[in-house]
Amino acid sequence: MxxxxxxxxxxxxxxxxxxGAKNEALQILCAVLLTAEPVTISNVPDIRDVNKLIELLGDMGVKVSRTAPDTYVFQADDVNLEYLQTEKFVEQGRAIRGSVMIVGPLLARFGEAKMPKPGGDKIGRRRLDTHFIGLEKLGAKFNYDTPDIFYSATAERLKGAYMLLDEASVTGTANILMAAVLAEGVTTIYNAACEPYVQQLCRMLIRMGAKISGTGSNLLVIEGVEKLGGTEHRMLxxxxxxxxxxxxxxxxxxxxxxxxxxxxxxxxxxxxxxxxxxxxxxxxxxxxxxxxxxxxxxxxxxxxxxxxxxxxxxxxxxxxxxxxxxxxxxxxxxxxxxxxxxxxxxxxxxxxxxxxxxxxxxxxxxxxxxxxxxxxxxxxxxxxxxxxxxxxxxxxxxxxxxxxxxxxxxxxxxxxxxxxxxxxxxxxxxxxxx
Ligand SMILES: CC(=O)N[C@H]1[C@@H](OP(=O)(O)OP(=O)(O)OC[C@H]2O[C@@H](n3ccc(=O)[nH]c3=O)[C@H](O)[C@@H]2O)O[C@H](CO)[C@@H](O)[C@@H]1O
Ligand SMILES: C=C(OP(=O)(O)O)C(=O)O
The missing domain is CATH 3.65.10.10 (Enolpyruvate transferase domain)
Known part of the structure; x- marks a missing residue:
């Protein structure tokens, strides 16, 4: 200590x-899982939580190269889903809050996701219902009744849906949004969080080919696309x-x-x-x-x-x-x-x-x-x-x-x-x- x-x-x-913004970085880094093409991210803060998430992505098989002190290129063209079964993954996921946001992209792209109860600050109850209920509305099936609090989810092909979130959760909105961009049909997220972190994520996803309207508001309408491409993104x-x-x-x-x-x-x-x-x-x-x-x-x-x-x-x-x-x-x-x-x-x-x-x-x-x-x-x-x-x-x-x-x-x-x-x-x- x-x-x-x-x-x-x-x-x-x-x-x-x-x-660069910590809480934006945690969302943006998870979004690299949505494409097999390279994604360049700059103004990445050199802080513990962000470095832990970058390490987790690397261990999952994402190619990570640091091209400048604050710039990384990520390429998720060979993601190893078996890594999600390992003890090291559980340890990494439990260490940070941001790890929860790998679920949406993994479900959307690979039809399955796993994660332990995420970490982050112990500042009160930090429930994940908004994330899970939203992803379930898109067709995902969750198993979260496990004694070791290890969640798993599957989905054949996510399908767009209307949802009114029970609370405007920041990471919850990001998670559902990242799933919806690759779902079939239209998703409407009402009572969406609209922090600059989420706005930045919307802008990045649009540059990758996603169809999103309502950026910056609490009503996001997402028309799912077949696939997303690479992009460059700079953190606020x-x-x-x-x-x-x-x-x-x-x-x-x-x-x-x-x-x-x-x-x-x-x-x-x-x-x-x-x-x-x-x-x-x-x-x-x-x-x-x-x-x-x-x-x-x-x-x-x-x-x-x-x-x-x-x-x-x-x-x-x-x-x-x-x-x-x-x-x-x-x-x-x-x-x-x-x-x-x-x-x-x-x-x-x-x-x-x-x-x-x-x-x-x-x-x-x-x-x-x-x-x-x-x-x-x-x-x-x-x-x-x-x-x-x-x-x-x-x-x-x-x-x-x-x-x-x-x-x-x-x-x-x-x-x-x-x-x-x-x-x-x-x-x-x-x-x-x-
Ligand atoms: C990694 C990351 O991005 N962490 C941020 C994110 O956490 P995180 O996304 O985990 O926080 P949520 O937005 O889900 O919720 C934060 C807390 O506020 C409560 N709540 C939320 C929305 C609402 O309308 N009413 C309500 O009472 C929730 O029950 C919870 O206790 O957003 C929080 C709220 O800005 C910030 O403190 C965290 O720094
Ligand atoms: C509560 C915070 O972080 P986390 O959600 O990562 O615990 C924070 O950034 O203030």
């Missing part, structure tokens, strides 16, 4: 480039990393320019941090955060307390609430953080309370944060990173804190943030990997 030793209290300064910058850097700048009172953000794709993210009082300027496609000694939380028009909550896209992503919460600890004012989607994602506030933050955990979904207005700095402590986003929120807290912090289990942070210690040290942070 690796740890970070963080000496807090330094102001950072400079430019930082966001990595990671919007969660961009939000994390905005929060980091505010907490540490630093002047940071976040380069090449594709600002129109960020939805409510900049606005949310602005409501927390953080000033920023859009300079072309860069976000400039000036040095600010203080920031003051907005209230609603009627003067009531600001509430920051998650929602399916185009609402605010749940993956940034931990960062918003940590930023609120040093703001002037009070904020209610309401994490609606996940029930175990706010428990990390006990570490922030140990650091001196004023937070009332109202219930598993809601925390009231009374900002310290930078009158009293947080103090460094030893803590463990429970999940990827809490991990980065604790890192931001430690960088702003007085004294030394140790953060254990930083593999959680490495799942989604590329060389985060090296990149932040280049801006003046003091982070040592132990």
């Amino acid at each position: 690796a740890s970070f030793e963080v000496i807090g209290g330094n102001k950072l300064k400079g430019e930082i480039y966001p990595q 910058p990671d919007m969660i990393e961009i939000g994390s850097f905005i929060g980091l700048a505010a907490m540490t009172g630093s002047e940071i320019t976040i380069k090449n953000c594709q600002i129109p794709e960020l939805g409510l993210i900049p606005d949310t941090f602005q409501r927390l009082g953080i000033k920023m300027e859009f300079r072309g496609d860069d976000i400039f955060i000036p040095e600010q000694d203080r920031y003051e939380v907005d209230t609603y028009i009627d003067g009531s307390i600001l509430n920051i909550s998650d929602h399916t896209w185009p609402g605010l992503t749940p993956d940034l609430l931990s960062v918003a919460l940590v930023v609120a600890t040093q703001a002037k004012g009070t904020v209610l953080i309401h994490q609606k989607m996940f029930e175990s994602r706010l428990f990390f506030v006990d570490k922030l309370i140990d650091m001196g933050a004023q937070i009332i955990l109202c219930d598993p979904h809601r925390a009231t944060v009374i900002g310290l207005n930078k009158q009293i700095p947080l103090r460094g402590i030893r803590m463990t990173s429970p999940d990827i986003r809490a991990g980065v929120a604790l890192l931001i807290a430690a960088l702003s804190a007085e004294g030394k912090s140790i953060i254990d289990n930083v593999e959680q942070i490495d799942r989604g943030y590329q060389n985060i210690d090296g990149r932040l040290n280049a801006l003046g942070a003091q982070i040592r990997r132990l």
Whole structure:
């Protein structure tokens, strides 16, 4: 288990480039299974979860070549389905959430798929009903009643269908979409997730020859085609990393320019941090955060307390609430953080309370944060990173804190943030990997 030793209290300064988007990468990589032709993917982040999925694809027989540090060519012309019976596959599938999205492409192209219960953050119940029910509507038969939670599915030829998803699941929509593009006839997915990750997947599939309308909306209509061809795809910058850097700048009172953000794709993210009082300027496609000694939380028009909550896209992503919460600890004012989607994602506030933050955990979904207005700095402590986003929120807290912090289990942070210690040290942070 690796740890970070963080000496807090330094102001950072400079430019930082966001990595390619983790959650987009996990979808796009699974989509290479839909064609026997080469697919070139660039702006691939060099992070644990993505590297694990690339390794899994390679072990399944997909030819993988890295043509530049962030660019890969994949060719799935000789997929070994027997690999899905091996213990190594089970281990790999269990290690990441993204592995669940091999099911749709495998069913569509080969008529069979297997997978263990996928991994990912332990941040609440993460059910897969939406995936399975959707794929069943396309004609797949699932066997998921196994004691070892190893699912298998078969389908002779998937057939298009109408479906109204019970929830707008991000990976569920991607999985069903990837199955529907090769199904016979028309599939309509209503209440589809429309996060930029899914939009990017739609664009890639269309370039491969798929017929999809409704990209960016919650109503996708897919006319199945016989086969798909190769393409080139470039990943968007990671919007969660961009939000994390905005929060980091505010907490540490630093002047940071976040380069090449594709600002129109960020939805409510900049606005949310602005409501927390953080000033920023859009300079072309860069976000400039000036040095600010203080920031003051907005209230609603009627003067009531600001509430920051998650929602399916185009609402605010749940993956940034931990960062918003940590930023609120040093703001002037009070904020209610309401994490609606996940029930175990706010428990990390006990570490922030140990650091001196004023937070009332109202219930598993809601925390009231009374900002310290930078009158009293947080103090460094030893803590463990429970999940990827809490991990980065604790890192931001430690960088702003007085004294030394140790953060254990930083593999959680490495799942989604590329060389985060090296990149932040280049801006003046003091982070040592132990
Ligand atoms: C690999 C990947 O892409 N992971 C992301 C993906 O996970 P993932 O696709 O697993 O998450 P889902 O979208 O399926 O669901 C997330 C949670 O929200 C709940 N839910 C979802 C939709 C809805 O309308 N109502 C509702 O309550 C679900 O029950 C679940 O607890 O999307 C999540 C939600 O943006 C993000 O946190 C994850 O980082
Ligand atoms: C929850 C997340 O990831 P995963 O779905 O891979 O666990 C995340 O990226 O914040």
